[in-house]
Amino acid sequence: MKSNFWHDTGIGNTIMAGLSGLDLDQDTRCLIEEYGVSNFIIFTRNAEAGPARLASLCNSITELCMYIGIQPLIAIDQEGGPVRRLTPPLFPDMPSAADVTSSADPQELVKKLACITADMLHNAGLNMNLAPVLDLCMEAADNVLRGRCFSSDPEVVARLGSTYIRELQAGAILATAKHFPGIGSVKVDPHLARPVVKSTWQEILDGLIPFQRAVKAGVAAVMTSHVVYTAIDPERPATFSRIIATDMLRHELGFQGLLLSDDLEMKGITSHVGPGEAAVTAFLAGHDICLICNNQDYVVQALSAMRDAVKTGKIPKERLCSSIDRRARTIERIRSKVDDFDS
Numbered sequence: 001m002k003s004n005f006w007h008d009t010g011i012g013n014t015i016m017a018g019l020s021g022l023d024l025d026q027d028t029r030c031l032i033e034e035y036g037v038s039n040f041i042i043f044t045r046n047a048e049a050g051p052a053r054l055a056s057l058c059n060s061i062t063e064l065c066m067y068i069g070i071q072p073l074i075a076i077d078q079e080g081g082p083v084r085r086l087t088p089p090l091f092p093d094m095p096s097a098a099d100v101t102s103s104a105d106p107q108e109l110v111k112k113l114a115c116i117t118a119d120m121l122h123n124a125g126l127n128m129n130l131a132p133v134l135d136l137c138m139e140a141a142d143n144v145l146r147g148r149c150f151s152s153d154p155e156v157v158a159r160l161g162s163t164y165i166r167e168l169q170a171g172a173i174l175a176t177a178k179h180f181p182g183i184g185s186v187k188v189d190p191h192l193a194r195p196v197v198k199s200t201w202q203e204i205l206d207g208l209i210p211f212q213r214a215v216k217a218g219v220a221a222v223m224t225s226h227v228v229y230t231a232i233d234p235e236r237p238a239t240f241s242r243i244i245a246t247d248m249l250r251h252e253l254g255f256q257g258l259l260l261s262d263d264l265e266m267k268g269i270t271s272h273v274g275p276g277e278a279a280v281t282a283f284l285a286g287h288d289i290c291l292i293c294n295n296q297d298y299v300v301q302a303l304s305a306m307r308d309a310v311k312t313g314k315i316p317k318e319r320l321c322s323s324i325d326r327r328a329r330t331i332e333r334i335r336s337k338v339d340d341f342d343s
Contacts, residue, residue, distance in 0.1 A: 004034070007068060009317075010324040011306050012036030014283060016075065016260070018293040022049050024060040027296050032061070035303050038070040039289055041077075042126065043085050050090045051124055058125025071331050073289075075128035075176075078117055081147045086124075092116055096147040097133060097160075106150075106160055114164045118171025127334060128174040130223060130260075132164045134210035136184035144189040152184075154206050158213035165217045172334050176260060177214040179225035180238065180249060182207030190226040190268035194237060198230050212253055220330050221258040222249060224287070226268030236285075237268065239278070245286030258330050261290045265298065276305025283315060288323040 006012050012031070016039035019028045031037040040061055047054045058074050065072035078084050081096020095103075095113060103109045121129060135145055137152040150157045165175040184207060186195040199207070211222070224238040224245060232248070233241040239261050249255045264270075264278045273281070279290045279302035292299045309315040 005307065006034065006036040006303070009307075009310060009320065010036065011303060011310065011320070013038055013070070013324050013327055014289060014306055014320075015039065015279065015299055015302055016041050016073070016289050016291045016293075017296060017299045018043060019046060019296075022046060022053055023057060024064065028061075029064065031296060031299060032064050032068065035300070036068060036070065037299065037303075038065045038068075039073040039075070041075045041130075041291060041293055043076075043293070044087065047086050047090070047124075051120075054086075054124045062125060071328075073128050073174075073327070073331065074126045075130055076121065076126055077130045078121060079131040079133060079148060080113055080117070083148055086120065092120060097150045098147045100160065101150050101156065106156075107163060110160045110164050111167050114167035115171060118168050118173040121173050122171060127172070127331075128176065128221070129168060130176045130178065131168075132161045132175065132177065133179070134158075134161045134177050134214060135179060135182050136207055136210075138184035140184050140186045144186060144191075145184065149184065154209035157210040161210050162213045162217040165214055165219045169218065169220060169334070174220035174330065174334060176221040176223050177211055177219045178223035179227075179262065180211055180222050181224075181229065181232070181244060182211070183225050183227055186225075186227055190262065191266045192268075194226055194228065194268040194272065196228045196230060201231055204229065204231060208248075208253070211249075215253050215255045219257060220333060221260055222255060223260040223262060225262045226266055239264075239269065239287070240281045240285050242285045245282075250286060256326070258289060258326055259287045261287045263291045263293045264302070265292060265294055275299075275302045278302070280305050280309045280315065283309075283323070284319075288326055 012035045080094035100109045133148045135149050137149045150160045168175045185197045188195040226237045226239050228237050233243045238244045261282045269278050275298040282290050
């Protein structure tokens with residue numbers, strides 16, 4: 001394909017987009033061919049025709065991305081329980097994190113969950129799961145995290161989460177620890193508004209333990225959320241906070257993998273700023289990939305804002321290159337495992 005600004009700079013690698021249906025539609029083709037978008041997220045709307053049709057969609061995405069010279073990331077939220085995009089009877093039933101913890105042998109069940117998930121996603125052509133949830137079961141366990149977190153005990157969450165990460169990634173699927181630095185205390189769903197958490201430093205430190213263990217376990221990616229932590233950064237949500245995304249996660253915890261934002265179409269963002277400003281601000285805070293899960297017009301707006309920020313020097317080219325390099329290294333990590341998994 002002919003060279004253009006988007007392909008030359010790799011800006012399309014900084015957004016993860018949703019797509020509308022069961023097949024690779026023309027608008028999504030344009031995102032790939034024109035803008036170089038190479039990260040996609042799958043939802044139930046893309047999988048409701050079953051495994052074979054989903055595999056066809058993912059293979060079409062992969063083939064087109066590879067044609068323009070980029071290995072795609074194709075992700076999904078397949079936690080199990082209440083948050084799973086692939087559901088029975090077309091796909092295997094998946095226990096929730098709460099089911100795992102209440103079982104007779106949580107360690108064995110979480111291994112089984114990770115292995116089944118890796119097998120299912122790999123066969124469908126995906127290579128990233130936006131799981132596990134490493135938040136502690138606190139106030140949020142009654143609303144946004146109902147059934148999604150393992151325990152209120154950080155050591156239990158750390159142990160089960162790390163096991164899940166190792167088993168999932170051994171099955172050639174990249175794991176994503178979320179939602180850094182922990183949303184167990186939120187009382188408002190970030191889909192609906194921007195939560196403010198007034199946790200003490202000790203409560204924040206307790207919530208970091210599972211993420212520290214995930215980094216040691218080699219987790220490929222981490223996701224933040226649109227939550228303000230007054231004890232850390234009272235002015236900005238984690239999505240926009242360099243203190244959280246760079247100082248805490250990169251420098252203090254030593255995380256070298258991919259950092260993802262949560263969906264920028266949530267009200268925790270859109271009630272404050274538009275998609276372009278949100279993407280640039282999140283990227284400057286330290287994120288590598290920003291999610292825009294539904295509206296592809298917003299994807300184009302975000303990419304245009306990123307382009308302008310690179311051209312004016314607001315985003316240094318070195319900063320853009322560091323994220324693109326991180327993405328390439330992350331994908332490289334699973335190539336040998338894919339070969340082992342398929343052999």
